[in-house]
Amino acid sequence: MGSNSVVRILAALLPLSLLGGAIAQYDIRPFADDPVGISAAFGAEMAVLRLEAAEALFAEGVEVDEIEEALEGLEVEFMRFGAALEVADPDLLERTREAFAAIEEAEEAEDQAAAVSEALPVAYEVREAVSAPLVADPAYAGAVMSLLLVSETGVAEGWEEAVEGEVGPYAIGWAGMSRLYELWETVKPQADENQVFEIEDQLSALQDLFQNPTPPNMEGADPEEGEGAAVHVAGFLEDATGAWLFPDRDLAALLGNTQEVATQACEAYQRGDTLAGDANLVWVTYAFNEYLTGTLGMFAPEPTAELNELLDDEGEDFDPTASCEPLLAAFGEAGSAFGL
Amino acid sequence: MRPLSSHLRAVLAAILLGLPAGSALGQEEAEDYRIYVSNEYGASITVLDSSHEVIDTIEISGRPGDVRPRGMDVSPDGSRIYVSISDFFPQLQTPEDYITVIDVTTHEILNEIDAGGNPERVAVSPDGNMVWASLEAIGQGGVYDSETGERLEVFTVGIEPEGVDASPDGQWAYITAETTHTTAVINAQDLTVLRHILVGNRPRVVVFAHDSSVAYVSAEIGGTISVIDTETHTVTETISLGLDARPVGMALSPDGSRLYVAGGGTSAVYVVDTETYEVTDVIREQMGRRPWDVAVSPDGRYAYTANGLSDSVSIIDTESLTVVDNVSVGRGAHSVVIGRVPEGTEAPDGQ
Numbered sequence: 001m002g003s004n005s006v007v008r009i010l011a012a013l014l015p016l017s018l019l020g021g022a023i024a025q026y027d028i029r030p031f032a033d034d035p036v037g038i039s040a041a042f043g044a045e046m047a048v049l050r051l052e053a054a055e056a057l058f059a060e061g062v063e064v065d066e067i068e069e070a071l072e073g074l075e076v077e078f079m080r081f082g083a084a085l086e087v088a089d090p091d092l093l094e095r096t097r098e099a100f101a102a103i104e105e106a107e108e109a110e111d112q113a114a115a116v117s118e119a120l121p122v123a124y125e126v127r128e129a130v131s132a133p134l135v136a137d138p139a140y141a142g143a144v145m146s147l148l149l150v151s152e153t154g155v156a157e158g159w160e161e162a163v164e165g166e167v168g169p170y171a172i173g174w175a176g177m178s179r180l181y182e183l184w185e186t187v188k189p190q191a192d193e194n195q196v197f198e199i200e201d202q203l204s205a206l207q208d209l210f211q212n213p214t215p216p217n218m219e220g221a222d223p224e225e226g227e228g229a230a231v232h233v234a235g236f237l238e239d240a241t242g243a244w245l246f247p248d249r250d251l252a253a254l255l256g257n258t259q260e261v262a263t264q265a266c267e268a269y270q271r272g273d274t275l276a277g278d279a280n281l282v283w284v285t286y287a288f289n290e291y292l293t294g295t296l297g298m299f300a301p302e303p304t305a306e307l308n309e310l311l312d313d314e315g316e317d318f319d320p321t322a323s324c325e326p327l328l329a330a331f332g333e334a335g336s337a338f339g340l
Numbered sequence: 341m342r343p344l345s346s347h348l349r350a351v352l353a354a355i356l357l358g359l360p361a362g363s364a365l366g367q368e369e370a371e372d373y374r375i376y377v378s379n380e381y382g383a384s385i386t387v388l389d390s391s392h393e394v395i396d397t398i399e400i401s402g403r404p405g406d407v408r409p410r411g412m413d414v415s416p417d418g419s420r421i422y423v424s425i426s427d428f429f430p431q432l433q434t435p436e437d438y439i440t441v442i443d444v445t446t447h448e449i450l451n452e453i454d455a456g457g458n459p460e461r462v463a464v465s466p467d468g469n470m471v472w473a474s475l476e477a478i479g480q481g482g483v484y485d486s487e488t489g490e491r492l493e494v495f496t497v498g499i500e501p502e503g504v505d506a507s508p509d510g511q512w513a514y515i516t517a518e519t520t521h522t523t524a525v526i527n528a529q530d531l532t533v534l535r536h537i538l539v540g541n542r543p544r545v546v547v548f549a550h551d552s553s554v555a556y557v558s559a560e561i562g563g564t565i566s567v568i569d570t571e572t573h574t575v576t577e578t579i580s581l582g583l584d585a586r587p588v589g590m591a592l593s594p595d596g597s598r599l600y601v602a603g604g605g606t607s608a609v610y611v612v613d614t615e616t617y618e619v620t621d622v623i624r625e626q627m628g629r630r631p632w633d634v635a636v637s638p639d640g641r642y643a644y645t646a647n648g649l650s651d652s653v654s655i656i657d658t659e660s661l662t663v664v665d666n667v668s669v670g671r672g673a674h675s676v677v678i679g680r681v682p683e684g685t686e687a688p689d690g691q
Contacts, residue, residue, distance in 0.1 A: 025580075025582055025583050026583055163428075220406060220428075221428070222381070222408075222428045223428055224428070231561075232605070232630075235561075235583075235584060235586060235605050236584070236605075238583060238584065239583075239584045244583075246541070246561050248541060248561075249541055249561065249562070249583075251521060251538075251541070294498070294499045294519045294520040295519075295520045295521055295522065295538070297520075298498060298520055298522060298536050299536075299538070
């Protein structure tokens with residue numbers, strides 16, 4: 001990249017630093033302070049939702065292929081919370097591994113349904129061990145709620161995919177609604193009257209979209225209807241908690257932070273701590289794919305292409321031995337284009 | 341809800357403000373214009389006259405929920421309204437993706453421009469010859485001959501294009517992209533992309549100053565307005581409205597001294613001084629819920645917001661900066677623009 005290009009990019013990014021300084025009305029930044037902790041809590045929450053969704057779909061007699069859509073992310077959720085669970089309860093970690101493996105290995109639908117039902121109480125224990133301590137803090141409850149609402153596996157996306165004919169993501173959204181209400185109870189005491197009204201009004205609007213585990217007739221449905229309400233709730237949660245609950249509010253900071261987490265992932269892999277490596281890497285993959293790749297691709301196309309190749313899927317196929325060095329180099333190159 | 345007629349409210353507001361009661365009505369009578377509100381879920385355009393009465397509802401299709409009218413713009417003489425029409429599947433290109441052209445005098449549909457790519461917002465060039473569109477489905481902007489509908493060019497502008505405006509001097513078109521947090525600068529003379537500018541988080545609407553010296557870009561999640569110098573195409577100021585504001589639509593006063601910003605998050609309209617870039621007022625009382633767009637009457641006397649959650653238009657007296665009325669429109673009010681009625685024109689038949 002020529003020096004003129006770098007100057008142009010830096011000039012383009014100048015407003016970002018101005019932006020960062022100008023809008024800091026909320027002081028708490030959970031996604032900057034503990035992204036991997038939030039990711040672990042989110043993974044524990046999502047594991048429960050996936051199992052609740054699958055159990056409900058089995059009960060409804062839905063085709064196994066469609067139930068698989070709900071279950072196929074369990075491996076990634078395990079990557080998210082494995083390291084935290086190892087610290088909190090090593091025995092539970094092993095039981096979780098076994099419970100998830102039983103689902104994976106079940107060949108008949110009946111066996112898989114039974115394995116799901118057996119795994120669910122284990123997942124509740126995981127959630128209690130990994131997520132509950134974190135979401136006791138309203139700002140972190142808000143952060144997890146934000147991910148449950150607007151992430152690529154969240155409630156809003158569940159509605160959008162249901163409009164496109166997908167059943168599994170919708171069922172996860174359905175399961176997610178009751179958990180959102182539970183988490184909201186942690187935040188509610190510090191919300192003012194208007195915030196309570198707005199959040200509960202829009203949670204209710206979302207709830208109306210998710211009456212049952214299986215989608216209603218979607219003819220004429222607006223795929224973005226869930227997103228509108230979900231973003232509104234997340235925005236008012238920010239207001240109530242005084243915390244930044246959209247991870248990409250400050251894009252340069254997110255890139256810098258993601259680069260740091262990538263370094264920690266590679267260090268963990270190097271010392272043989274696969275669980276910690278996975279937990280860090282899965283956040284890196286999520287942050288990059290969800291928030292960074294589009295913008296980086298416009299201003300630093302070459303390292304972004306490299307990162308896209310290394311971080312495809314959700315980090316499940318990442319080979320630390322071969323990929324860590326180019327990963328960190330690509331992040332470094334992308335970061336320097338962003339003035340980091 | 342509409343407890344009082346707009347005339348009565350205007351009179352009462354004038355009395356409360358100690359103004360001559362006839363002043364507000366006098367302004368209404370002096371300006372003959374129409375207010376067009378696109379109803380995203382109702383698949384219609386609600387038309388109000390300058391006394392704030394609903395005089396017509398233009399059906400875009402008989403299939404609400406299948407197609408949605410969203411962003412609009414007006415021809416330079418105010419006689420035509422251009423409306424972006426799309427289906428509910430932003431990721432698909434379908435025959436439902438077009439720009440419809442409505443005659444302000446008759447409310448007849450004059451033309452349908454095949455836009456492709458799920459057009460979300462449109463902008464008419466200052467000479468009226470070209471129509472620009474953000475094409476959400478394909479990450480592109482498009483420009484079309486306003487008479488023939490011929491597609492003149494398409495541009496890569498970032499992911500999820502949203503806001504679009506053409507500079508009054510005819511030099512530039514800016515198109516925002518929500519997911520990449522960028523604004524594309526397009527040379528409107530040779531139809532090439534000059535550069536991409538990073539702006540606030542989730543940029544939505546872009547509006548050029550009347551003298552084309554700057555452009556304003558609202559950032560919904562950022563809660564900011566980026567001010568872009570159109571000589572250097574760099575952000576020179578960032579106006580903070582608060583992280584809860586969720587600004588989307590914007591409109592300038594006729595003299596350009598005020599920028600009105602619709603804050604969907606706070607159900608408020610922010611008034612920005614364009615000299616100092618200070619927020620001078622925030623209008624909240626009696627506002628409808630989730631205002632997504634705002635337009636200003638030709639005389640600058642009123643501002644109108646399209647309120648997405650309350651399916652209404654809030655009418656703001658720009659002298660007192662208070663809401664003087666709320667008028668029900670169709671489902672999912674998305675955008676609002678002002679059309680000018682040629683002298684001697686009657687309302688459409690049947691009204």
